[in-house]
Amino acid sequence: MTTPKPDPAADPGWFDGHLDLAYLAVNGRDMTAPPTRSGGPHAPAAVTLPSLAAGRVCAALGTIFTQAGSPDPHGYPAGDFAAARAAALAQLETYAAWRRAGLITALQGPNAVAHAGAAPTHAQRSAPIDAQRSTPAHATGPGPTIAVGILMENADPIAGPDDLPWWAARGLRAVGLTWTGTSRYACGNAVPPADDTGLTDAGRDLIAAMADLGIALDISHLADRSLRQAVDLADRLGARLTVVASHSNARALRADPTDQRHLADDTIRWLATRGGVIGLNLYARFLTPRANGPSAAGQRAATVGDAVDHLNHIAAIAGTTDCCALGSDMDGGFSALDLPRPMASPSGLAALDEALADAGWTQDQRRGFRLANWRRVLGLSAAVGAQ
Secondary structure, three states: OOOOOOOOOOOOOEEEEEEOHHHHHHOOOOOOOOHHHOOOOOOOOOOOHHHHHHOOEEEEEEEEEOEEOOOOOOEEOOOOHHHHHHHHHHHHHHHHHHHHOOOEEEOOOOOOOOOOOOOOOHHHHOOOOOHHHHOOHHHOOOOOOEEEEEEEEOOOOOOOHHHHHHHHOOOEEEEEOOOOOEOOOOEEOOOOHHHOOOOOHHHHHHHHHHHHHOOEEEOOOEOHHHHHHHHHHHHHHHHHOOEEEOOOOEHHHHOOOOOOOOEOHHHHHHHHHOOOOEEEOOOHHHOOOOOOOOOOOOOOOOEHHHHHHHHHHHHHHHOOOOOEEEOOOOOOOOOHHHOOEOOOOHHHHHHHHHHHHHOOOOHHHHHHHHHHHHHHHOOOOOOOOOO
């Protein structure tokens, strides 16, 4: 039997579980312009708010991404948690300014936390960003909007469990404890195994608080020992804790068992048994077997067929496609040239959907991948993505 080709007019839009929207804005990209006129980092650009609308991306987890040691607006001196918070607040205000301008809306659902937390401290109110820098004057007006929830990528800006309700009240839906290095909560995927000290006591306490508030744990950047300890803690917390991998692929297809950035088969299987999701990362170098050495020399160009291979592998290990979702990370440190061919923007997601249809995925399976699996895991209203 031939699987029907996708009908874009009849299908729901996309939920992208990992987009560095505010990071791009604070680093100089005009997110209200077409990509060709947006400026900022990682040119040529793929992602702006108009290009997401053109690609029918109707919902997303937008990150607050901070980086220890970076001199750029998203950076902070390592160990300076007040500076980490200031960098995060600038990105939080970017999302707030877009909401005020009607450019995005907030994700709504039964797990959403009402904006009723305690009054912010002076540190929490510090470092506001000028709304004119995050939302140019020409950005206001009618147009398609995307529903955005916040994903904290590197939890150093969060002071601890008692601080978490303040962030939750402002749209925080998921937290990754660290990025590639070491945070006050855990070790990241670039930390050598011998140096991976695992979760800190503060990290364990933060995960427990996340379970209490319905905030998902994102395991995408955890080093292996930190990940194993997070798995053990998640098993003790049970169904109270939602676990996702917002932007990771299958380690087995990277042909490098030491590649901590992606998920081993046992982790895929475990995550699926919990009802979690794995967001497919569309960075081309993450879709093909890893080249020898630190550069991409000798690594072939990726295609949407490689992306389908990762999804098929994940589904085969999990025994279901219900754990397969999108976490593209488009423009998250790379450009439109680093997407799998023929993709060059969010509109290229249609080619991925068609490739899944060609691979035998049913309409319901593709609908789950595009939108419904994220919606289920985050407890979102059925109105999210409704056409």
